[in-house]
Amino acid sequence: MSQFSEIIRSPKPTLVDFHATWCGPCKMLAPVIVDLKKTVGDKLTVLKIDVDKNQEVAATYGIQGVPTLILFKNGNIVWRQSGYLTLNQIQNAINPFI
Template sequence: MAIVNATDQTFVTETSTGVTLVDFWAPWCGPCRMIAPVLEEVDQEMGDKVKIVKVNVDENQETASKYGVMSIPTLLVFKDGNVVDKTVGFQPKEALVQLLQQHV
């Protein structure tokens, strides 16, 4: 499954069913750029079980504010539309896979 870019308008639809990992990021954020290829690897490994959604905080401030995103990258795990887990900052692939496997 491909990584999806969500907006304030599409966020609820993108996270409403199944397990979704949401990456709150910005283009100017170094750790956000570092985690992007890691998310691609996680998507290749777990794409049939987990959806990955990216939200640019500069362009979608309403959603970032709603979920209290203060630092980026912030990664939220949603299950059927509800936040079930959270991590902030760069995470290695193994840590993300372990985090997601708790919810699939």
């Protein structure tokens, strides 16, 4: 958790994808996240957190459904959304922060 905390405290925005291996919408979102990373490059850090393997982190941020995307900047949550989103929807939401 300390390494996670260190990463999200960065001034560089960090998008965290809370997911689970058994989750259908999570599997649909995975290639969207890959495309997002290609599009924004080094302006954004992307982390994938498996909620089943990282229950402490998921509980800390009140993750009750997957997928849940949270954008952190300087340790603060600046955007949060649960459910499947298109590349366009994610970009429109996070662009003001990157």
